[in-house]
Amino acid sequence: MRPLRADLAVIAANVLPGSSVLDVGCGEGELMEVLQRERQCDARGMEIDAEAVERCVARGLSVVQGDADRDLADYPDDAFDCAILSQTLQTAARPDAMLDQLLRIGRRAFVSFPNFAYWRMRFSLLTKGRMPVTRHLPVSWYETQNIHHVTVLDFLELLRAKGVRVEKSWFFTHEREIGGRRANWRAEHAVFQLSR
Amino acid sequence: MASASALEGKSLVLPDPLPLDSGQRLENVRLAFETYGEPAADKRNAILIFHALSGDQHVASVHPITGKPGWWDRMVGPGKPIDTSRYYVICANVIGGCMGSTGPASEGPDGKPWAMRFPVITIRDMVRSQIALLDALGIEKLHAVVGGSMGGMLALSFASNFPGRTERVLAIATTARHSAQNIAFHEVGRQAVMADPNWQGGDYYGHGKGPEKGLAVARMAAHITYLSEAGLTDKFGRRLQDREAKSFGFDADFQIESYLRHQGIAFTDRFDANAYLYITRAMDYFDLAEEHGGRLAAAFARSTARFCLVSFDTDWLYPTAESKHVVHALNAVAAPVSFVELSAPYGHDSFLLECRPLDRVIKGFLG
Numbered sequence: 001m002r003p004l005r006a007d008l009a010v011i012a013a014n015v016l017p018g019s020s021v022l023d024v025g026c027g028e029g030e031l032m033e034v035l036q037r038e039r040q041c042d043a044r045g046m047e048i049d050a051e052a053v054e055r056c057v058a059r060g061l062s063v064v065q066g067d068a069d070r071d072l073a074d075y076p077d078d079a080f081d082c083a084i085l086s087q088t089l090q091t092a093a094r095p096d097a098m099l100d101q102l103l104r105i106g107r108r109a110f111v112s113f114p115n116f117a118y119w120r121m122r123f124s125l126l127t128k129g130r131m132p133v134t135r136h137l138p139v140s141w142y143e144t145q146n147i148h149h150v151t152v153l154d155f156l157e158l159l160r161a162k163g164v165r166v167e168k169s170w171f172f173t174h175e176r177e178i179g180g181r182r183a184n185w186r187a188e189h190a191v192f193q194l195s196r
Numbered sequence: 197m198a199s200a201s202a203l204e205g206k207s208l209v210l211p212d213p214l215p216l217d218s219g220q221r222l223e224n225v226r227l228a229f230e231t232y233g234e235p236a237a238d239k240r241n242a243i244l245i246f247h248a249l250s251g252d253q254h255v256a257s258v259h260p261i262t263g264k265p266g267w268w269d270r271m272v273g274p275g276k277p278i279d280t281s282r283y284y285v286i287c288a289n290v291i292g293g294c295m296g297s298t299g300p301a302s303e304g305p306d307g308k309p310w311a312m313r314f315p316v317i318t319i320r321d322m323v324r325s326q327i328a329l330l331d332a333l334g335i336e337k338l339h340a341v342v343g344g345s346m347g348g349m350l351a352l353s354f355a356s357n358f359p360g361r362t363e364r365v366l367a368i369a370t371t372a373r374h375s376a377q378n379i380a381f382h383e384v385g386r387q388a389v390m391a392d393p394n395w396q397g398g399d400y401y402g403h404g405k406g407p408e409k410g411l412a413v414a415r416m417a418a419h420i421t422y423l424s425e426a427g428l429t430d431k432f433g434r435r436l437q438d439r440e441a442k443s444f445g446f447d448a449d450f451q452i453e454s455y456l457r458h459q460g461i462a463f464t465d466r467f468d469a470n471a472y473l474y475i476t477r478a479m480d481y482f483d484l485a486e487e488h489g490g491r492l493a494a495a496f497a498r499s500t501a502r503f504c505l506v507s508f509d510t511d512w513l514y515p516t517a518e519s520k521h522v523v524h525a526l527n528a529v530a531a532p533v534s535f536v537e538l539s540a541p542y543g544h545d546s547f548l549l550e551c552r553p554l555d556r557v558i559k560g561f562l563g
Contacts, residue, residue: 020530041533044532044533050536050537050539050553052551053534053535053536054536054538054553054556054557054560055535057504057536057556057557057560057561058556058557058558058559058560058561060560060561060563061472061500061534062532062533062534063534063535064523064527064533064535065535065537066520066535071520074520074523074524074527075527075528076527076528079527081532103432140233162269
């Protein structure tokens with residue numbers, strides 16, 4: 001088995017063992033599988049892509065095909081101990097509404113996203129004057145699913161406005177964890193552990 | 197319709213009278229069924245498959261009347277997605293049916309065929325009878341219940357009413373309640389049967405010809421609902437049947453007309469018209485939420501099974517929204533549920549036809 005992507009690994013390590021988890025945008029269920037096997041979690045998933053759902057079901061995972069922008073509303077309040085949104089926030093039609101849904105469904109949430117204020121992004125935009133295409137955001141502006149680029153500072157500001165509590169945060173560059181100092185400049189992507 | 201001699205297979209008479217939702221009790225209920233594979237010593241490897249409206253117990257065995265392969269032959273067998281080298285697969289003809297289980301063509305208490313004196317039955321009654329079959333076979337807990345279309349309704353009803361009796365529930369191209377449109381199409385079919393003078397108020401058994409024409413029309417109308425518009429266009433378009441030009445008459449000029457006429461007539465060889473009335477009625481009466489005070493979630497509150505629902509993007513009979521409605525209810529009670537909408541061109545009938553992703557989902561879900 002391949003090791004988990006860095007942001008997923010840190011989430012897996014911080015989900016409480018035995019908790020119930022909803023992985024929103026679970027892909028082919030890599031994180032869910034680890035959560036079930038190593039953390040004894042009751043893991044459920046939501047995924048928009050039918051083929052990915054099919055593979056999850058074939059792995060014995062409980063995954064519902066759905067559009068997180070619309071279908072999170074179908075879950076009752078406090079349905080899960082924890083809701084996870086990895087690398088999906090920036091694709092949401094309304095990231096703020098999605099954050100509300102996550103913390104309505106789950107008592108705790110993990111959110112990870114690529115930081116658009118990472119210095120290479122800034123440098124690329126500054127010197128080339130064109131929308132950056134990088135390892136983490138590899139698709140051109142006209143076909144990218146990332147329709148709401150966000151920075152670490154922007155996200156913190158949204159959390160403050162909503163009164164959401166940051167329990168922990170982690171920052172990564174080149175799949176390696178870096179400290180939180182000047183993260184908005186130095187981090188390629190960020191993971192936040194949030195509660196209401 | 198089916199002659200008794202053609203119906204050689206397993207069957208048993210339930211030891212107790214069957215209580216019905218109508219309040220009546222049905223005595224001496226016979227269930228005809230087929231099995232495939234071998235039961236494990238602890239009988240925990242049993243899978244109960246429920247057939248659809250026009251299906252029967254011959255899932256993976258040659259149909260005794262038509263001589264055609266079983267209706268899910270591609271899905272059920274050794275090494276197939278429902279693998280009979282691992283699982284003991286059971287499928288029973290529903291009560292109200294006409295392939296050996298007690299139905300309107302069966303002998304009533306006075307020795308004459310029940311005909312329209314047969315009590316109106318429900319999906320839950322069908323399920324109850326099959327629970328009695330499982331009891332008779334000594335099977336306490338199933339590995340899974342599986343069904344498409346009406347079979348999916350039975351699977352959902354089974355999960356709701358007998359939550360401890362199965363570990364998995366796989367419901368394909370189905371719904372938790374019949375919509376006005378679903379009821380409307382069925383009513384067209386029933387009226388076609390009953391408008392046929394040979395129906396004779398249902399007492400056609402042994403009285404000359406039965407309502408074959410009416411039943412054929414009912415089947416033609418229903419068959420359209422099982423296919424997608426794109427599928428029909430692709431298969432038939434406006435192509436003419438064995439002719440170069442339109443006849444300026446009312447023969448089957450178009451291939452689609454010829455196809456539907458054939459489907460209608462072929463159906464009457466193997467299906468009893470009164471059984472069609474009773475089974476469509478049972479489907480129309482189906483509303484799982486209604487049985488639980490209008491809350492579908494309450495129907496699944498006691499369930500401990502894992503669920504998997506599958507819909508098809510071209511199915512307009514039981515569209516994806518109906519499956520999602522069930523998923524929503526299951527989420528509300530935190531039941532483990534998977535759901536996927538598969539892309540297939542054939543409409544509602546996709547679950548019976550070649551669809552590789554469906555094979556993988558079924559195989560994966562059954563484990």
